[in-house]
Amino acid sequence: MLLGLSWELERLAMQENEFKEIYVELSNQCKKYSCDLLDLCRSTEEVIAVLNKKTDSSLSKDEDRDKLTLSRLKLALKYEQKQFVAHPNCQQLLTSIWYEGLPIWRRRNAVMKIILCLSLITCIPLIALFYLMFPRSKLGKILRSPFMKFIYHSASFGFFLLLLVLASTRTEGSERSRQNVRGPPLSLVEWLIFFWVIGMVWAECKQLWEEGLKAYIRQWWNWLDFIMLSLYLSTFSLKGVAYIQVQSGRYGPRVLQRALWPGNDPSLIAEGLFAVANVFSFARIIYLFQTNPHLGPLQISLGCMIIDIAKFLFIFFLVLTSFACGLNQLYWYYDSNTEFCETKVVAGENVTVNCHYNPDAFMT
Numbered sequence: 001m002l003l004g005l006s007w008e009l010e011r012l013a014m015q016e017n018e019f020k021e022i023y024v025e026l027s028n029q030c031k032k033y034s035c036d037l038l039d040l041c042r043s044t045e046e047v048i049a050v051l052n053k054k055t056d057s058s059l060s061k062d063e064d065r066d067k068l069t070l071s072r073l074k075l076a077l078k079y080e081q082k083q084f085v086a087h088p089n090c091q092q093l094l095t096s097i098w099y100e101g102l103p104i105w106r107r108r109n110a111v112m113k114i115i116l117c118l119s120l121i122t123c124i125p126l127i128a129l130f131y132l133m134f135p136r137s138k139l140g141k142i143l144r145s146p147f148m149k150f151i152y153h154s155a156s157f158g159f160f161l162l163l164l165v166l167a168s169t170r171t172e173g174s175e176r177s178r179q180n181v182r183g184p185p186l187s188l189v190e191w192l193i194f195f196w197v198i199g200m201v202w203a204e205c206k207q208l209w210e211e212g213l214k215a216y217i218r219q220w221w222n223w224l225d226f227i228m229l230s231l232y233l234s235t236f237s238l239k240g241v242a243y244i245q246v247q248s249g250r251y252g253p254r255v256l257q258r259a260l261w262p263g264n265d266p267s268l269i270a271e272g273l274f275a276v277a278n279v280f281s282f283a284r285i286i287y288l289f290q291t292n293p294h295l296g297p298l299q300i301s302l303g304c305m306i307i308d309i310a311k312f313l314f315i316f317f318l319v320l321t322s323f324a325c326g327l328n329q330l331y332w333y334y335d336s337n338t339e340f341c342e343t344k345v346v347a348g349e350n351v352t353v354n355c356h357y358n359p360d361a362f363m364t
Contacts, residue, residue: 002034003035003072003075003076003079003081006079007027007079008032009026009027009030010023010024010027023067028036031081031083031084034081035087037050037208038087038090039089044096046092047090047092047093048093050072051070051071051072051073051090051093052069053071064111070347073085078215078218097146098145098146098147099145100142100145101141102145102148104162105147119150119154120152121152121154124156126309127143130200131143154288155287156199157189160193160196160200163189163193164193165275167190167193167309168278173269182253182261183239183242183244183254185266185312186236186239190239194268197233197236200225200229203231207222221287225284228281228284231273231276231277234270234273235270235274235277236270238266238269239266240275242266
């Protein structure tokens with residue numbers, strides 16, 4: 001209730017400037033009161049009870065007490081209650097959930113953490129097979145922890161970027177021989193990228209199903225994923241269309257100099273979309289910066305700077321446009337394509353002589 005009320009008061013402060021200070025003060029009081037509730041918690045169970053509470057009726061159900069839903073925390077994230085989320089008691093609970101099953105992680109130095117991460121990444125194939133066979137085992141429960149998911153998802157995306165680098169640098173020996181082939185079949189690296197894209201599409205569908213449409217579209221990173229995956233799917237679809245067209249024999253020769261290809265060739269369009277998708281893929285790495293205590297604040301600062309830069313560019317181009325309109329009004333007559341002629345009176349008639357073009361619009 002307080003979280004939603006605080007957000008509503010901030011919204012009213014933006015709409016009704018006459019009472020802005022009053023609304024902001026009331027909003028801050030709501031934020032402080034919600035944080036004071038967390039200050040009164042003396043155990044992890046009490047913190048869980050506060051963060052799990054959704055409605056009054058839910059407290060009467062034993063299953064809702066035991067289940068870690070964190071409904072109140074999700075509500076705080078929805079209403080952007082940063083003080084509530086950043087509270088030490090809340091962060092301590094989130095940290096314990098994040099490293100569930102790996103209590104030794106936080107007590108290790110940087111070298112041991114790197115070695116442990118590399119060991120986990122190296123064992124991904126074996127661990128994946130084990131999880132498929134025994135998902136309910138004790139190890140399977142550890143693998144479902146947020147930290148392990150983050151490690152494996154990051155490693156998977158790192159391999160995906162490596163495949164993109166291999167596909168972009170054309171390290172395969174057959175790539176040079178295929179540069180003039182219209183609608184070539186997919187190479188080994190491209191097939192691997194295709195399967196990776198299908199897996200990421202399935203993961204996005206699961207996330208959309210679990211979170212719901214409103215919560216999904218509220219996160220800007222999901223928009224980036226949607227655009228990136230749409231471009232990859234369009235790329236492979238166009239490659240398939242190009243292959244079918246060439247195999248049918250009705251769209252010109254299969255081998256042709258690239259400079260002679262038609263401008264709307266599906267292979268050319270697919271290559272362009274693939275290049276744009278690669279840019280979005282590497283930009284996706286910025287999302288991982290949030291977990292780093294040094295790069296995370298930098299990312300937030302850059303995000304705030306983008307808004308300020310956009311405001312500055314708006315004012316800059318407004319001033320630039322005003323001067324451009326003024327100069328155009330002054331010098332439009334002296335266009336270099338305009339012919340200038342002298343007029344003389346000969347035998348009582350006006351005669352045009354010495355016609356020339358002005359080579360410079362600023363030479364009057």
